Amino acid sequence: xxxxxTALLSLCLLAGLLVGKVLGWMLGxxxxxxxxxxxxxxxxxxxxxxxxxxxxxxxxxxxxxxxxSIYIPVIVAMAASQxxxxxxxxxxxxxxxxxLAVIACISLVPVYSRIGRSKDDDSSPxx
Amino acid sequence: xxxxxxxxxxxxxxxxxxxxxxxxxxxxxxxxxxxxxxRLHGSAIAIFIGLVVAYIGGEITGGTRGISDVPALAGxxxxxxxxxxxxxxxxxAMGVHLEELRRTGxxxxxxxxxxxxxxxxxxxxxxxAFGYRDAVSVTTLGAGAATFxxxxxxxxxxxxxxxxxALSVAAGLVKAILVMxxxxxxxxxxxxxxxxxxxxxGGLMGTTSGVAGGLAAxxxxxxxxxxxxxxxxxxxxxxxxxxxxxFLIRWIVGA
Numbered sequence: 001x002x003x004x005x006t007a008l009l010s011l012c013l014l015a016g017l018l019v020g021k022v023l024g025w026m027l028g029x030x031x032x033x034x035x036x037x038x039x040x041x042x043x044x045x046x047x048x049x050x051x052x053x054x055x056x057x058x059x060x061x062x063x064x065x066x067x068x069s070i071y072i073p074v075i076v077a078m079a080a081s082q083x084x085x086x087x088x089x090x091x092x093x094x095x096x097x098x099x100l101a102v103i104a105c106i107s108l109v110p111v112y113s114r115i116g117r118s119k120d121d122d123s124s125p126x127x
Numbered sequence: 128x129x130x131x132x133x134x135x136x137x138x139x140x141x142x143x144x145x146x147x148x149x150x151x152x153x154x155x156x157x158x159x160x161x162x163x164x165x166r167l168h169g170s171a172i173a174i175f176i177g178l179v180v181a182y183i184g185g186e187i188t189g190g191t192r193g194i195s196d197v198p199a200l201a202g203x204x205x206x207x208x209x210x211x212x213x214x215x216x217x218x219x220a221m222g223v224h225l226e227e228l229r230r231t232g233x234x235x236x237x238x239x240x241x242x243x244x245x246x247x248x249x250x251x252x253x254x255x256a257f258g259y260r261d262a263v264s265v266t267t268l269g270a271g272a273a274t275f276x277x278x279x280x281x282x283x284x285x286x287x288x289x290x291x292x293a294l295s296v297a298a299g300l301v302k303a304i305l306v307m308x309x310x311x312x313x314x315x316x317x318x319x320x321x322x323x324x325x326x327x328x329g330g331l332m333g334t335t336s337g338v339a340g341g342l343a344a345x346x347x348x349x350x351x352x353x354x355x356x357x358x359x360x361x362x363x364x365x366x367x368x369x370x371x372x373x374f375l376i377r378w379i380v381g382a
Contacts, residue, residue: 013217024362029280033362036213036335037355040220041228047221067218071350072170073148074215075343077207078336079177079307080148081195083296085185087304090297093268097253098301101246101272102309105331108241109317112331113324115234 005056005063012043133199140202148206151176171311171344178304216339216358219351227322227352234323235356238330243364246273246333247372250298255380262377264291269372271295272302273364274334281368303337310341319345322352329353333360 013036020035027033047064050056087094136143155176156169181193190196195204205211250272254265267287271278271294278295281287287295310319310328318324329338329352338357342350 009214009218013214016217017213020362024365027366029365033366034359036216036358039213039217040223040351040355040358043217043220044223044225044228048225061221064218064221067215068221071215071219072173072343072347073145073152074207074211075340076151076170076173076177077144077148077203078212079174079207079340080151080181080184081193081204081207082178082181082304082336083185083191083300084178084182084193084304086191086293086297087300088182090294090301093253093257094271094294094297095301096256097250097268097272097298099305100249100253101298102302102305102332104245104249105242105333106309106313106317106328108238108245108331109319109324109328112234112238112241112327113318115237 001059002063002066004060005065006067007063008046008056008060009043009064009067012046013039015039016042136199137201140199141205142202143199144202144206147200147203151180168311168344170347171308174307174340174344178307212336212339216350216354219347219354222348223351223355224322228326228355231323231326231352235326235330238327239333239356239359239363242331242333242360243273243367244372245331246302246364247368247376250295251376253298259291260380262373262380263287265380266368266373266376267291267295268298269376270364270368271298273299273368274361275299275303276361277364277368280365281373284369285373299334303334303340306332306334306337307340307344310337311344314345319349322349325349325352326356329356330360333357333364335361 016039017032017035019038020032023033024030047056152173155173158172159165159167159169184194184196188196192204194200247269250269251265254268259265259268263285264287266285267278267282268291270281275296278299279292282292282295319328325342332338335357338353339350342353
């Protein structure tokens with residue numbers, strides 16, 4: 001049933017956020033350290049395991065895939081609720097700080113993607 | 128009649144949001160196909176329309192949450208809020224290859240640290256250029272150039288003035304918006320078409336909303352890889368900002 005997949009997804013997110021929260025607390029701050037990333041890892045590992053034991057069939061998977069496919073609309077809604085006005089009214093200092101950080105960081109992407117990559121383990125474009 | 132509609136839309140605000148966003152996405156894909164012949168991704172147009180609408184919403188209401196400050200459209204704030212966003216991001220991990228994550232591990236961690244340091248540095252330089260000479264203000268603006276969450280967290284911890292904190296939030300917003308809009312255009316030049324590069328990109332850029340939007344507009348299959356590293360960025364920035372980065376900047380600035 002679809003709810004099994006959605007429930008599993010929810011449990012992974014809650015568990016990940018909890019770990020992220022505790023991690024933040026241990027580091028002495030009120031922030032979530034990588035909770036979402038940990039939840040993603042958890043989901044990948046758990047579904048991989050369940051699929052091998054044939055306990056996670058297509059109907060259950062549909063309960064996760066729906067949320068994955070609703071991702072772009074959610075991002076559009078997120079964009080529509082950003083404080084764009086404040087960004088534009090922030091003046092030249094904010095504009096410059098934000099855009100220089102973007103330019104500097106993005107120009108390093110090709111450099112870093114070569115690190116630790118050997119000839120035979122080329123990461124190929126997804127089909 | 129219109130007041131009935133208004134109250135209905137407010138009561139069922141999340142449902143209204145689904146309908147409105149669905150319409151925006153439909154129009155965007157239509158524009159993408161007809162006007163750009165698919166060259167500009169439909170989701171890129173949709174995100175751009177979202178940002179424009181957010182600006183208009185801010186101008187009309189004077190609020191801070193874009194179009195979702197309009198009562199009938201408040202559901203858009205719920206739909207695009209952290210809860211559903213995180214839920215949907217985690218769901219995208221379903222198609223992730225574990226092997227790919229393991230292989231990029233080291234470069235991914237390295238890109239995270241570099242991204243945080245470089246953003247602080249660029250933001251700090253701008254602060255200096257605009258006449259800020261105290262380490263607290265320089266660090267806070269640097270933190271804002273990391274993400275719009277790291278900025279206020281660092282600024283509050285260091286006791287920065289509210290003017291500087293507001294500026295740091297604005298810098299972070301500029302970054303997020305620029306990443307959302309710019310990624311599809313930059314993708315070709317930086318080789319952003321595979322999981323490995325997406326992970327490194329997520330670590331270097333950091334801003335979760337920017338990366339999530341930018342990758343969605345480039346290639347939705349890359350989203351989980353970029354998002355995975357990016358979600359560690361804000362936490363790392365909040366950790367390093369008021370500590371290592373502050374000491375480093377105080378040492379450079381000397382005040």
